[in-house]
Amino acid sequence: MPVSWLEQLVQRSRRLLQARAQRHLPPRPRVAVVTDSAAALPAEWVAQPDIADWLRIVPMPVMISGQIYGDGMDDVRAALLMGLAEGKEIKTSRPSPGLFQRTYAELEGLGFDAIVSVHISAELSGTVEAAGLAAAGVGIPVEVVDTRTVAMCQGFAVIAAVLAAQTGAEAREVADRARAAARASDVVFYVPSLEQLRRGGRVGAAAGFLGSLLAIKPLLGVRDGAIVPLERIRTAAKAQTRLQQLAIRRIEQLEYSPQLAVHYFGNEAEAQELARQMSAHVGDPVLVTPVPSVLAAHTGLGVLAVVIGPELPGAS
16 A cells, blocks of 8 residues: 555654764754644644654634634534534634744743744734744744645645754754745635635635625635635536646646645545545545634635645655
């Protein structure tokens, strides 16, 4: 059975740490990486001890009928599924500057020399601003990276940053690796309705679709940090087929085999089938992972997304 790119990343982290030991570098890295929960990072990767030493994930609040949940809490996904199904008022917010400052201060206390903080597009959230405000309150340099994207596109940037930090790279190089990975990533996604995006004010250039809100099944992407319309399709079945076609077209334009991820919310069976079909175009298993709650609050139930990532770090 082919080894997934996620498993290859875990193996690569272990090799990097072994190389550090052989070079007699300090076991504690010089640069820490911070991100937010919109990055949709695979739980299996985050849980690896080799990753946890380098990475902190700041949760983004989700408010359901006035009750605040931190993204990543055990009960938020179930509450959000119920809230969306029942049409409850759902809002999201950026993490507070205070929460970022406490996270940065913890890492400073652990002996890190610098921090690279990698975040959701400033066009979609105030998270970058909050991180920047917090950076002034700690005694080590903090470089804030606006990835200009979201979900696993942002996640791939975080992964690249962590891998760079594990090699002993300076903060500037770690940040540059994150930006390069974000630029090399792309996302195409389908939502059954623009209603949740409209309510949250996240439709941006897709606002032109709203005149026929109930009659179309929009395909969307992220360009220059904002959500943009790609195509409008009349039925869900045709939209999902077209989603796959657009993703395949993008893959065929590349000169390498990219890392792929499929996101969903409330429709795992559809996501698994889409991933199975997409795997034939890269020759590896495709990661299937839910949309983070802070994003699902805006995309709604039934979202499907294909994320085309950069080349696997270290691939020949």
